[in-house]
Amino acid sequence: MPITTKHEDVRELVDGLNFAQKVDRSLELIREAWAEYGDGLVVANSLGKDSCVVWHLAKRVSPKIRGFAITTRFKPKKTVEFMNQEVARSPELRVFKNDEEIPDKLYASDPDRCCDLLKVQPTRWAVEEMSVTCWVTGLRCTEGRTRTDFQEVEERDQGLLKLNPILIWYEREVWQYVALYDVPVNPLYAEGYRSLGCAPCTQISTGPDERAGRWLGTSKCGGECGIHTRALKPDHQLNYQI
């Protein structure tokens, strides 16, 4: 079955498969996409724990698989250090950053605009420059309120498939994989963070919502930076909630 036709009941898969079955399924999704898209398949590595797992899974499928990371001027020092270590380990991981001037403290006055400029725009550059036809993400439907409606395989931009190979994993299973396969992760997790972003917009949180510490105290609390909700190829927008 071509990968583009795969649509199953995500919630059933979340609770119906065990950890080992989920790992096999994720590998198979990446393997099929790699066979179909070859070098056009690129991992969007956010350098969070989920992306680190996806990056590791992708490398098990083929060490040739490329990736990109988006960084901003506001990333915590430890995240930047971790990113540099990841790039040193895997030079096929390219870093994109928007250094244009923006209003002071835009993250406080208009976080959506700030994320659009510093995160979404460089993602568009990465897709364009690396000729991406299938981007692979670490998105999971159990992460929080904004992530429940995604599919494992989506095409929100025409000509750009999006693969979410660990969509059905629980947070516990991500840490299980990290422990079992000795995957390097950002040291900030050891300080209590559960979801990592830019320093002014990320706090340590407790409670059931994994992303509750993101943009805390703003209307964007627990929300999205926009790379999963905005068009990456604006001229070919199919199905975005802008």
Ligand code: SF4
């Ligand atoms: S997470 Fe905060 S600082 Fe980073 S781009 Fe978004 S609004 Fe700006």
